[in-house]
Amino acid sequence: MSAIRTEKLRKTYGDVTALADLTLDIEAGELFGALGPNGAGKTTTIGILTGQLQPDSGTASVLGHDPVAEPVETRRHVGILPEQESPPSFMTPREYFDFVATVRDVPADVVEERVEQWAQRLSFAEKLDTLSSDLSRGQQQKVMITQAFLHEPEVVFIDEPLANLDPIVQERVKRYLQDYRERGNTLFISTHHIEVAEEICSRVGIVYDGRLIADRRPAEMDDEESLLDTFVANVGSDEEWTEPTATAGDD
């Protein structure tokens, strides 16, 4: 059964085409990684699938809901972790989780327990009563990860999940994402880190110029093939760039 579907999704910003007829079909229980260079259209795709942006044309569906026509209802059933959003500056993480729980109708006792677990998992228990504006970027990212999973949604959209995190926490997050998927949930992550996509995703789509140009399952790829090769073959290689040589007179 499809958890996320798009059909010829198109979105432009002025003269720039962010999505050019993007078609996707992601099954429930997949950890799908949208891999692509900066500006490929990954963030726009998440924006449309979570009802934050309106496409120019095409259709989309998340857990049977149309995010274009029913943005609020769609967001009720999903978790969202955007790349550039911080928790509200003048709330402490504890208050922010109270707020998220209220907005998402999560019972107070359940929230207490989950916040406790997340604070331990991501090592920010001692920051729970610090105003969010005074947290480091890494701590803010931990708070934002927690809010995305607080209501344990069936589908979670994550833009660059490991941004600003230290290596130990990165490992814990990667492990949690895989466990979460094994419990039957669906995750859509956007990244431009090939090794992360290769390591944790059950399926990787390479997005370039607003199109899905390759679709792979890392576990099924043979030893000869790597995501990096696939990426380079489709997106372009480093060989196209030649470092300029120093000219006479340069120090």
Add this chain to the structure above:
Amino acid sequence: MTSLNRRLFVEMLREEWRLHSELFGGSRFAGFPVFVALLTSGAVYLLTTTGTEIGAILAGVHGLALFFGLRTGSTGFVGQDAMRDVLGDATMLVFSARTLPVSQRRLLSVFLLKDAVYYAVLFLLPIAVGFTPAVASGDLTLLAIPTAWATTTAMFLLGVTITFAAIGLSTRGASGRLLLLGLAAGAGLAFVSGVDFVQFTPYGLFDGATLPEVVVALAPIPLLAVIGIAVYDTSYERAARTAGRTFPRWQARLPFDADGLTVKTLLDVQRSSGGLGKVLFSGGILFAVSWLLIDLAETITGLEPSTGISFGAILALSAFTTYNWITMYDDVASYQLYPVSVADAVRAKFRAFLVLGIPTCVGYFLLAVVWQGARLPEAVVGLVLLVGVALYLFGVTVALAGFDPNEFLFDTVLFAGFGAALAVVLVPILIVGLVLAPVSTGLLVALGVGGVLVGGIGIALYRRSVPKWERHYRR
């Protein structure tokens, strides 16, 4: 100026321009200085023809320049995180000491110079030019215009450098803050004991001054700038602030706030600089201005105004500043992570407005009624007008500017639209309140019905504008 300083100066100037034009109406922002000049001209013409002393107008403009400078001066220091609340993920050159081989002190010095040039040309020059009607009527000489430009610019710089020095000292721990407190107490004491500060400010130079007086009036500017830049501790980091679990407590007290969005807004206002006191303070300024205007109207017309009607109409203007405070610390995008619509977000702002804005203006209204005395029927109708016009202003602001009411201040078209919508309602009420007192029963009934009607129009305006903003923010 060295080539690096020159380059920094040009880039900061460009950055400031782009920042303002991005925030306030794009290319329309270029017309803003012309609009300021026209607005000042109109105000100078109206005030002088209704008998206001030109000296009083000039004093007001100099005071405004000082206040503007005090506000602007904090920008270089407040830091990127505070700016982010207003501007989004913006990075400004003045914050680039950590990434460029340029010292924070050099960046601050160039930033100060950039502020001086940018605001002197774009804002203070149009204001000075706006005094042309007073020259035409013979109230001022032609020379007064460049003089006013120079002295308002100097007042602006005085404000900027006072803030620079104060913030610089506050980064020096307890000793710096203690010194700052001592200086403020000394200044307060001197003022109370009758020292005329004005003669030591650039405003004191407006009517001509001797060379020593010029030196005394202008010397504090470079002195304060040097102190601010020299004592500013570039390694200063504010201690992380903690807070108790206020959110659920406040939410329990607001039974209508099931989704918690209103409490979030109230917490933003309460925990940001100035706390809830800033709402009271801006209301207090409007109260003082209302008092002066109504008093002035009485002097000009020789008629006793209706306290209830006139204060009711003017104090309702605080709706705009309150809406500004409650929308300043977030944007619509931040709500789009949750199952919340734009309508829910605006409704939360409306409720926060009812909780914060209405009691504030009603409080000042009651103060005016008690202090000035008012006929009971006029006070009751004034109260209806106060609430009605405040709701109307809320609706007009949401309809025109959505979550960005600051755009009004710099977007000529929006400002003109807002001014027209305001005038349609306020002018008739003020004519009745200032000229037709005591107000007849028939007129009072009409005004009361009108107050309820404009309040209803305000609510309808905000509700009807929601789909427009829903589309706008998903574009």
